[in-house]
Amino acid sequence: MRLFKTLDIDFMGWRRPAVIASVVISVLLVGSMIVRGFDFGLDFTGGTVIEVGYEEPTELATVREALEGGGFSGAIVQYFGSRRDVVIRLPLQAAGQDPSAELSDRVFRALSAASDGEVELRRAEFVGPQVGEELREDGGLAMLFALIGILIYVAVRFEWRFAVGAVIATIHDVVVTIGVFSVFQIEFNLAVLAAVLAVIGYSVNDTVVIFDRIRENFRRIRKGTVIEIVNRSINETLSRTIITGGTTLLVVLALYIFGGEVLSGFSLALIIGILIGTYSSIYVATATVVWLGISKADLIPPPKEGAGADARP
Incomplete structure (x- = not known):
């Protein structure tokens, strides 16, 4: 042609x-x-990636406020497919050096406390600096x-x-x-x-x-x-x-x-x-x-x- x-x-x-x-x-x-x-993103610098699902569509500003209220400043919050699916990226400075399940539990509790509906923790991954x-x-x-x-x-x-x-x-x-x-x-x-x-x-x-x-x-x-x-x-x-x-x-x-x-x-x-x-x-x-x-x-x-x-x- x-x-x-x-x-x-x-x-x-x-x-x-x-x-x-x-x-x-x-x-x-x-x-x-x-x-x-x-x-550089967390893939290259290290940090924690947490995916959560909301019962109802939510605003990213609300999620950020909930994280800052829980002591997680500097978090990167993005939609993941729909307005009910949210991915949270915590740099090492915000997440600390602890890759254990305590971090995801703390984030989950902070989001659940600030949400009127049910929040589901779907995955939590940690990438070390090395x-x-x-x-x-x-x-x-x-x-x-x-x-x-x-x-x-x-x-x-x-x-x-x-x-x-x-x-x-x-x-x-x-x-x-x-x-x-x-x-x-x-x-x-x-x-x-x-x-x-x-x-x-x-x-x-x-x-x-x-x-x-x-x-x-x-x-x-x-x-x-x-x-x-x-x-x-x-x-x-x-x-x-x-x-x-x-x-x-x-x-x-x-x-x-x-x-x-x-x-x-x-x-x-x-x-x-x-x-x-x-x-x-x-x-x-x-x-x-x-x-x-x-x-x-x-x-x-x-x-x-x-x-x-x-x-x-």
């Missing part, structure tokens, strides 16, 4: 200002990550191994210039996605980390589609400069990019709007990743390949040995 019959947009004509903007934004976001850091630190390290290693795998895959399937471009674009997407969480101090938890890993896969998929068309056109089109062939390849895959990105974005937007606070960080990371991944496939990955000096000779397979030996004069 094609949205456009014939396009002739000079994408590579804008590669210099686009790359300059990407570099400036990336530097600013890295600076924010260094200076401000992240608002476990949180291990999760941070494992998450960083997961992203590192993903980048190494991408480098190897693209280098084997295409050519080393394409591999470098794909990895640089993927790093750019990760930096921009998590940098937004640092700038606005949005909670960064395991769900967001999962979304970042999904963004890596999505970005690489979009990049490989463009690379594949570039390789095909280099072998098929005898005339034309590198810039002309690259522009033609991007224009030919633009319909596919818009359809795939647009439909995915609609689903993620619905998840962000109607999924509640529990899924807001996950869906926000995907929204940023889809948008920036589409951009970087053209103006970071492909532009890098062009600057590295790709040519037709690099993509045309060499003739097989002995291919002309059987030819008769």
Whole structure:
């Protein structure tokens, strides 16, 4: 399916200002990550997660007041599916160091005393600070191994210039996605980390589609400069990019709007990743390949040995 019959947009004509903007934004976001850091969730810092169910729909402000009255200041309160289901996240400072059942019992008693209806304690989980630190390290290693795998895959399937471009674009997407969480101090938890890993896969998929068309056109089109062939390849895959990105974005937007606070960080990371991944496939990955000096000779397979030996004069 094609949205456009014939396009002739000079994408590579804008590669210099686009790359300059990407570099400036990336530097600013890295600076924010260094200076401000992240608002890590309980998955990474440690604490207690308690899920309770109310007989009637309740307000989060009422739950927070009940917790503060019980001595649990700094608690994070969110709906979990409906207005009767509430998840309470207590950082270590608020929960203390005791992971025993006494903490959940104290929270349950405080909520029950402040509620007119019945309150049900559904689950209570404790994450220690050591476990949180291990999760941070494992998450960083997961992203590192993903980048190494991408480098190897693209280098084997295409050519080393394409591999470098794909990895640089993927790093750019990760930096921009998590940098937004640092700038606005949005909670960064395991769900967001999962979304970042999904963004890596999505970005690489979009990049490989463009690379594949570039390789095909280099072998098929005898005339034309590198810039002309690259522009033609991007224009030919633009319909596919818009359809795939647009439909995915609609689903993620619905998840962000109607999924509640529990899924807001996950869906926000995907929204940023889809948008920036589409951009970087053209103006970071492909532009890098062009600057590295790709040519037709690099993509045309060499003739097989002995291919002309059987030819008769």
